[in-house]
Amino acid sequence: MSLADSHPRHDGPPCRGRPRSETAERAIVEGVMKLLEEGVPLADLSIERIARTAGVGKATIYRRWSGKEELFVDVVRAVEPADPEALPGACLRDDLVVLLEALRRRGLANRSSTILRNVHAEMKNSPKIWAAYHARVVAPRRRLGLDILRRGQENGELRADVDLELVNDMIMGPMLVRTVLRPDAGLPEGLAEQIVDTLLEGLRPVSQPPGER
Template sequence: MAAPSVERTARTAGVGKATVYRRWPGTEELLVDLLRSAGPVRPEPPGTSVRDGLVVLPEAVRPRGEARRSSAALHTASAQLHGHPRLREAYRRTVVEPHRRAALDVLRRGVAAGEIRPDADVELLADLLGGPLVLRAAAAPGADLGGDLPALIVDTVLSGAAVRR
């Protein structure tokens, strides 16, 4: 797979390099913007139950995973993350971290409301909520990402973190 470049992007789009450079200072910024465009950066969980707030989060990741599978541009941009530390850091900062903060906010609200055990590791719970969809999207082409999967993930994680009554 050829590395993306501003030159190749401009040629494919049928514009001059200056047109691309007016919007993006370089290839890394262009790729981050492309990856960011695949879905909502930070979903807004409803202020209802912790479960409802958490189900929104993997549901927001699902279209991003499906888009990466079907879009050659997104697949190429995703593949570039591994070899470009600055790109990976920009992606983490602008795409991954806002989503993770949303999950942590909901989980901490759950601890404060008494729905999640106070000794629960909310950092680990946030990883457990996002991991299954990311793994399926990246490592299991064709795996089902839809249906009840987001709710199943949340229910499974919460069953281990819930306060026992």
């Protein structure tokens, strides 16, 4: 999916400015990446500097993003692996594996991409950028995980007495620990299945012996 696809489209005429240009958007995003690759800190990236590097006017940037916080979030999303477009929906286990596999691929990208490593580190020092990233990227992913767990609980695939917020953290936590806190640890293929299967073993409903019903 291109960066331009992540912005909403309208059937009618645009509310303001000229129609979107995928070429301009790509130039702006690549301009930010170029500056980051050169070691320019996020705090020093002004709209003026980005526009000059991308060869566009400041108005072109402001027609697409309200400020550099939103722009930086889209830059990160352009570098990261895409989120899964659809979940299997057949069972709790398969949906969780797809979601966790996306997190594993993102962890591999973080390790291999200097841009992602630097941007994620600097985002934590910028409350506005981190808040924008959390609202547009982290929170929707958490909601998706909770929706999967809630559906599994309703279908009887998950115990009714478990705290879904806690279970969501338990499932995502191991992959995040390996990505952030244990950069020396492996992120091999099959890790998503291993994590999900290990946790679900203790979270599935337990059938009562006939004599105790």
